Amino acid sequence: MTILLFAVVTQTTLFGRIRFIVPDLVMLVVILLALTRIRPEVILGTAFLSGLLVDLLGSSLLGLRAIVFTTVAYVALRTKERAENFRFAVALWAGIITFIGVALLVLIGTLFGQTSLLGANVASRVLVVPLANLILAGLFGPLFVRLVDGDTAALRFS
């Protein structure tokens, strides 16, 4: 929860100020949690709560990101084997799942009349956010897993 809170605060402050680096840090944390030893049910619950937290801090519908983050966590849990081979696989896997999440966010948001999600540069943001998450996952993904699990041998690629 501390890491998630840190992600929420960093997302809303630091990445809220820098315009050209726009990762979705909370979504990335939710995705990377799938690679840890935390029980899958707990990960789904955490994903839902963290989505709810971001919803409560923003202006869009309550529950929108909760649904998206939960779905993203589920997809991550079902596909995590594909990310465990090498560092680039972690990055690519996180990037693709982020893209699914972002697309889902825009889709569900549009269905519920959240036109603010479709503001200027929506097409580029749908691509830039997964790309930023891909880079961050490649750089810090394995370290994050080791930190959460307290296992220095986790995700060590030879």
Place this chain on the structure above:
Amino acid sequence: MVNRDSRGHLLPLLVTLIIFGVLLMTFDVRLQGGGVVGVLRTGTQTIIAPVQKAASYAVNPVADVVDSLSNLSNLREENIALRRQLADAEASLVGVQDQLARLEHFEQLYGMEAAGDEIGRTVANVIGRPDAFDAALIIDKGTSDGVVVGQPVVDTNGYVVGVVKSVTPGSATIVPITADRQALTVIVGDQIGSLLSQVATDEMRLEILDARAPVLVGDRVLTSAVSASFPAGLPVGVVTEDAAPSIDVLTATVDLFVHPDTLRLVVVLAWPPDPITASSDATIPSETTTTTTETATTTTSEGGG
């Protein structure tokens, strides 16, 4: 990697959480952000806001450096333009000071006093944004600084930004007009119309339903006195294309003066001015009515006696 495979239970849990999420969304739509949802939102923001404020103090220098590096060439050009503007402003300031001195002299001469209808202003720093897909701005001023839900927000030049959506004692969330689902009532020339947000662009669509004359490129769009959310006469943007009425209806595109992504400082307007006095004023007629009724009753009974 430990393999505690409980994936058989995952799908029902996922479905349950999604159904719960959809219920929350429906609830939020029905309550229009108020009620329990509003209380939850305000409560969460109250808890998180101090952390965000502290974090923004720490990350602002980092963000400034990164932002400056990315805009180095733009900053140089902006710097030159700003120096030129400063010189012009200083020149006009001398003229304005002269006029103010003359105005003061005439006010003293005729014993005039200021009307006292100036709108209170609260300058606030933008401390964050929820995420890349939420255009809302989080500011560092809240109810303890006099900020109230629904108050209009402008930038430091007085251009329209948006309205206060939710507020906590130490922070508030601003929804820019580009992300607001409600139309803004504006005036172009002498025609009143509505300004609506559009998909995938910062430009807004102007609709005048009872159009009598065309609008031209460069026509200024201002907030109308009819608007319930903004004081009249605030600049919003300019018309980007000539448009003529088609069966009384005119549609045009408007480029806004403010791009919320670039804002660092905003000004919250205490509008309507002095809501406490306004609410007290509202009670005055009822008190007067009561007094009148009592007098009338007394008179009647006296007459009857």
